[in-house]
Amino acid sequence: MKRNIELIIILLFTILTLSCKNEEKEENNNVAKTKDVSENLNISLLLDLSDRISPTKYPNPTMEYYLRDVGYINSVSEAFTEHVRSKKVIQAQDKIQLFFDPTPLNPQINKISKDLKIEINKGNVSRELINNTKTIYAKNPLEIYKLAIKDGNYIGSDIWRFFKTKINDYCIEKEYRNILVILTDGYIYYKDTQMKEGNLTSYLTPELIKSGNLNTSSWNTKRIDQKFGFLKANTNLSNLEILVLGINPDTKNPYEEDVIKTYWTNWFQVMKVKRFEIRNADLPSNMDKIIKDFISKKI
Template sequence: MKLNIKLTIMLLFTVLAFSCKNEEKGEDNNTAKTKDVSENLNISLLLDLSDRISPTKYPNPTMEYYLRDVGFINSVSEAFTEHVRSKKVIRAHDKIQLFFDPTPLNPEINKISKELKIEINKANDSKELIKNIKSIYANYPLKIYNLAIKDGNYIGSDIWRFFKTKINDYCVEKEYRNILVILTDGYIFYKDTQMKEENFTTYLTPESIKSNKLNSSEWNKKIIKQKLGFLKANNDLSNLEIFVLGINPNPKNPYEEDVIKTYWTNWFQSMKVKRFKIRNADLPSNMDKIIKDFISKKD
């Protein structure tokens, strides 16, 4: 009788141990599945095609600003393809695309931008496609900038309105890690989107910085005291990471860079942006690792 009781107890312990092990294994599988979903990349690039890219108005003997943009875009596309290459084909589910706001008047630019909207999935994932993505993103953006410069019709960039009316539909998707890369000099201005509520505005220009007297060491105190900043354009961007590249402050004001970055930082925080980084218009060779680290979450 005692022997039977002992055998029964041992059998129960074995069953319980086996069940617990299976539960743990199930949890690991669920965790892995969730992790895979969260690592589906949805990368959007928003280009500011205002006169900031003009080599005539803003020449730079070291490297023109539009060529720096092209270099930044190339780093983003390389990070994207490296990510896709690291995944198994069955788990491929990633997107990269490019936007402007407003849409350029040149139909050729819009035609090229459609070629830059690419989705990778298990049905089309291949080494040849990945190679094509690198080639497309290395060459097509340069064509866009050259066309915009040749036209000379710099209609500006309505970044604030893009955040207000388009960003959720264009750049944020469920079950993706959503990343928006904005290529801009940091100033925001569009002729048809000029609003002001108290001291919050939809624009920031060298002139507005000067008129608010943010050109002294007291600039931050003035921002806080006068409640200066961008008008909130969105209530919840908690599923979006943003990298702003190309900040190019007016060199006549030594505090301009700090003012620009503070405006953007406060704006992103008010809209609950999940994660963000703001960097100057440095040389692409210096920014390559920083860009790739941001996308791979190594920073």
Template sequence: MNNRIIYPIVLFAFFMCVACEEVVEKKNSKEIKHGSTVVLTQNQNLNISFLLDLSDRINPEKYPNPTMQYYERDVAYIQSVSEAFVTHLKNKKKHRINDRIQLYFDPPPRNQNINKLSKSLRFEVDRKNASEDLLEVIQHSYKTKPKEIYELAINDNAYVGSNMWRFFKNKIQDFCILKEHRNILIILTDGYIYHKDTKIEEGNQTTYLTAQFIRNHKLNTKNWKQDIVDKNFGFIPAAKNLENLEILVLGINPDKKNPYEEDVIEEYWKDWLHDMKVGRYEIKTAILPSNMDKIIKDFILN
């Protein structure tokens, strides 16, 4: 057969194969809306960050829970996230892998062992180092080391508060957002924010929220929502244009004395994340890990 005839046929067949492969990949990858862009949840690059609140909320003596201590719930939530991360990598073609997972605090604990453990939980996985052995290391590390972190913090008994507002203001862009990645921040907190070095007030908007603040401003009545709107209560926005970030807030644990406390905390967080234009967010109370596992994995993998 004449080469002038064969060449176009071969070229056509090649492009058809490429097109078919792309169709198969798209069928195997679920689409989600991320800002104004549609992204593929299987082939995309994940950049997952944890932000831990190591304030006295994790103290089992001050805030005991006979069913399951709150720090143990945190540890289990972290493991569920890491399992979703590994599942994502296993379902991804090796040449497409370029994914990260890491863990942060603000402020950093004084205990250097805690900081060393957090550094050992930073993994960058790409096509050069991706392997079954590395995935096993990630799973084992996230199964064991977060518990060590919490136990060290509890044993130190030197709770320095939660400076999440300052983390959003100064660090979130550099630490948690990468180009060409699906950026997910997992925040483990009871919902209250307070640090002695970051106490700013602008009218009724603040950089902190405590149970005492809610009581003092009478946000513990059935009119709490109208009061928030009329008096402009809320967090001061700490960042802007966070469209390329998804946030999952886990562990909200309101003061049980106020039946409206949980609603107030969630309203504060929703308004804050909305004002900072966070691309997608969900806020969940501190439920048992067996019930939270599906919520976490659906958020990351679906």
């Protein structure tokens, strides 16, 4: 009898020990899975091909603005390829792509941009593909800008509509760390997307800032009292990180930069963007670390 009791106790202890180990193993597997998911990058670039890139209308003797964009894109692609190289083959599951809104009328631009939609996974990852990705992103964007400038058909930038109708489908995927890099001077205007509700608008121009008297030291008080800002275009972007590069305020208004950044900040906050940074136009060499730090930083 005593022997039977001892056997039962040993059996129960063994079952309990195995159960705890299995639970611990399952928990570790879940942690590993979550960690792997957070390592999957889904990077999108949204280009503003409005007249801001025109060397004729907005010349810059230090470095033309479209060339700065090209430098920023190169830093993004380098951060992306460095990330892919750091992973084991079995963990490869990363994407990078480039968008415009509206789509340029030049079919050649659209053809070139298709090559910029790249997915690297465990089934196709190779040193050659990674190197080709870096090469394509160093070459194709420059060709796109040159064609857009040559056409001279600057139809504006419909960034607001992109956030309203496309961003969820194009830029956000489950089990990825979703990052959107927007290259813009901070102004938004497209002739077919001009909506206004009180002082909330789907656009932002120097003329709007001036007409709203947001060009004096009391600009923020006026903005708050009169409720100036962007109309909300989306309700929940909590799985998206955004880096805005190239803010280039009109220098005739010393408060223009603050107004632009406040518009964008409040817009992102009301749309519940997970994380964002808004940076002025600067030389690519100065922006390289900022861009790579944003992409490499995990939250």
